Amino acid sequence: MPDMDGWSVLRALKADPVLHKIPVIMLTMVDDRTRGYSLGAVDYLTKPVDRELLHQALSRYYSAGNNSAVLLIEDDTEAREVMAHTLEKSGWVVSEASNGQKALDIMETTLPQLILLDLMMPVMDGFGFLEAMRARPEWRHIPVIVVTAKDLTENDRERLNGRVEEVLEKNAYSREDLLEHVREAIAACNISR
Missing domain, CATH: 3.40.50.2300 (Response regulator)
Incomplete structure (x- = not known):
């Protein structure tokens, strides 16, 4: 050179x-x-x-194209924008939905590699989204990380058991933590395929 x-x-x-x-x-x-x-x-x-x-x-x-698509499902506009910005700044392609139904509509045309999911949303909450998503065989392999401010009850944890990779408490993680959780979930999913 x-x-x-x-x-x-x-x-x-x-x-x-x-x-x-x-x-x-x-x-x-x-x-x-x-x-x-x-x-x-x-x-x-x-x-x-x-x-x-x-x-x-x-x-x-490599982190371009469809191999890095994340679907962010969050009704709080500010929280959604902050997470989307964090992911996009690191090279991820982010689709956004403000509730579970909108997310299902997006998934009909664009399959993400990972889903970040809030639980408490209008129209269709995170639990309803998970039920509908996991009912579709072609979507079952997509890893889901729950990001919520909700205090999870024992019943909530049972409903999530086996359906999500992990649960993150909102505002209890740094930008780097979020990116690391995303990378780890995708890597684990790629290894298990």
Whole structure:
């Protein structure tokens, strides 16, 4: 590379407040993984690069198109906008619905890879949505994370048992926590398929 070597480019990317979260996969003739990882590389491949290893590395960090679609079902406009912004800023494509019925309508044409679901909503609440969604075999594989302010009763927990990946309490998680829960749920779903 003219003017900068790969190490300098990686250092500059990771120091930039806008670009620092972009995953960088090092492709180099120099076998210095420790240095690459310490500078912030997420993966490290030496040349000549094995095509299969490159494909695997790219697959781990690719987040565009239908493979990253999230359906956000939340009636509180402000909460929905904050979560949508957080996800979109990290490369996710977000569809939004203000109640369970609207979400079912969206799913007729666009299948998400993950659903973030509030429980207490007008028209059709989260429990009704889960019942309708899980009744459709083609939708059963989609992981659901409940994000709610509701104090769950024992009966609520029984109704959710086996139908959702996890339950997050609203306002009790950071932006990074939300993204990590989303990534983990999708990874677990991909492994189990």
